[in-house]
Amino acid sequence: MTRQERRLVSLQSKAALPLLATACLLVLQAWSFAVWAGQKSHARASQNHASGASAKKQGRHRYSSDVSSHSAATSSRKEKSRRSRASTKALSKSKANTASRQGAKQSGKVSDQDSGEPKAMPPNYEAETRLLAKAYQLRDQALNEQMRGDLGDAVKHLSEATEISNEYYQGEPNPAESQLYFELAVAAEAAGQNILADKSYGESIKRNPKATEPRLRSATLTAKLGNLEKAIAEARLASGADQADPRPHNLLSLLLEHKGDFEEAATERARAKALLFAKPVPKPEPCRVKAAEPIQPTEPADSVEKSEEEQPKEGDNQAPDQPRGLP
Numbered sequence: 001m002t003r004q005e006r007r008l009v010s011l012q013s014k015a016a017l018p019l020l021a022t023a024c025l026l027v028l029q030a031w032s033f034a035v036w037a038g039q040k041s042h043a044r045a046s047q048n049h050a051s052g053a054s055a056k057k058q059g060r061h062r063y064s065s066d067v068s069s070h071s072a073a074t075s076s077r078k079e080k081s082r083r084s085r086a087s088t089k090a091l092s093k094s095k096a097n098t099a100s101r102q103g104a105k106q107s108g109k110v111s112d113q114d115s116g117e118p119k120a121m122p123p124n125y126e127a128e129t130r131l132l133a134k135a136y137q138l139r140d141q142a143l144n145e146q147m148r149g150d151l152g153d154a155v156k157h158l159s160e161a162t163e164i165s166n167e168y169y170q171g172e173p174n175p176a177e178s179q180l181y182f183e184l185a186v187a188a189e190a191a192g193q194n195i196l197a198d199k200s201y202g203e204s205i206k207r208n209p210k211a212t213e214p215r216l217r218s219a220t221l222t223a224k225l226g227n228l229e230k231a232i233a234e235a236r237l238a239s240g241a242d243q244a245d246p247r248p249h250n251l252l253s254l255l256l257e258h259k260g261d262f263e264e265a266a267t268e269r270a271r272a273k274a275l276l277f278a279k280p281v282p283k284p285e286p287c288r289v290k291a292a293e294p295i296q297p298t299e300p301a302d303s304v305e306k307s308e309e310e311q312p313k314e315g316d317n318q319a320p321d322q323p324r325g326l327p
Contacts, residue, residue: 128168135164139180142187151191158184162200178208185214189221197221212242216251223255231255246275 142157162184165177185200201218205211215238223231232255239248249272256265 131164132168135161135168135180138164139183143183146187146190151187154187155184155191155193155196158187159196162203173207173209175208175211178204178206178211178214181207182211182214182217185217189217194221194225198225210241212238212245212248215241216247219251219255223258228255228259232259244275244278246272249275 138157138161142154142161145151145157146154158180162177162180165180169177181200181204185197185204188194188200189197198218198221201214201221204214205218208214215234219231219234219238222234232252235248235252235255239245239252242248249268253265253268253272256262256268
């Protein structure tokens with residue numbers, strides 16, 4: 001092959017290389033497009049399968065929910081019909097009982113008390129009960145605040161409680177309201193509000209004159225405020241309220257000693273000491289029923305007579321040849 005032919009062949013091969021590269025590139029693009037189309041069709045098929053399964057599941061759930069709602073509606077209708085029948089039966093029974101009671105009243109066989117009808121409650125019973133519950137709720141809150149040391153809030157809430165309680169009891173003597181005023185007075189005295197404490201002690205005594213503790217605290221507070229005569233009078237009333245309590249006599253002896261009446265103070269101190277060391281009054285024993293003694297079995301009359309006949313008489317142990325009465 002000549003040089004020219006070789007050059008021509010090399011030129012042809014060089015010209016064919018770009019065409020060959022282009023053909024390879026087209027083949028590679030076709031293959032990648034085919035792979036992409038297959039993946040997309042596979043994803044679409046899986047999506048269609050998942051949607052079909054979810055639709056089938058939703059249809060199954062819808063069917064079950066429809067069945068459950070139908071059964072619930074059926075049971076509710078049955079329950080309503082049963083309740084209506086029961087209420088109708090109860091109403092007819094109550095009407096029959098009312099009619100029979102009225103007939104018995106008219107005939108004079110049944111009195112108003114034996115009729116069994118519930119007594120009518122007072123018109124404001126529910127409102128008054130809620131009012132009293134509110135008062136004791138405030139009292140509990142105030143006592144908790146007093147234990148925590150919040151004396152101002154305790155006095156505030158106890159004052160509100162006493163106002164509500166006064167509205168409920170209308171100022172009538174009551175030990176429960178007396179205790180409420182006493183707790184207010186103690187909290188006010190601890191908070192340094194002596195005027196409110198003195199007034200509250202007075203309200204407590206007014207509602208329960210037999211209570212000793214409010215009189216003692218009132219006498220002590222009055223003595224602190226400088227009114228010695230009123231304190232002595234209050235201590236005397238406290239000693240008369242509970243004659244077995246030595247505390248009023250002890251307080252009275254201290255007040256009298258401060259006043260300068262040493263003789264009466266010594267007498268009251270002796271009374272307090274005697275009450276303090278006095279033997280406690282024994283409580284009465286509870287009444288107990290004694291167990292019944294077991295009943296002894298009684299012998300019949302025939303056996304008693306027989307036993308008396310069997311007992312040896314005087315002279316029975318003597319010899320048969322020996323006459324009775326001889327040694």
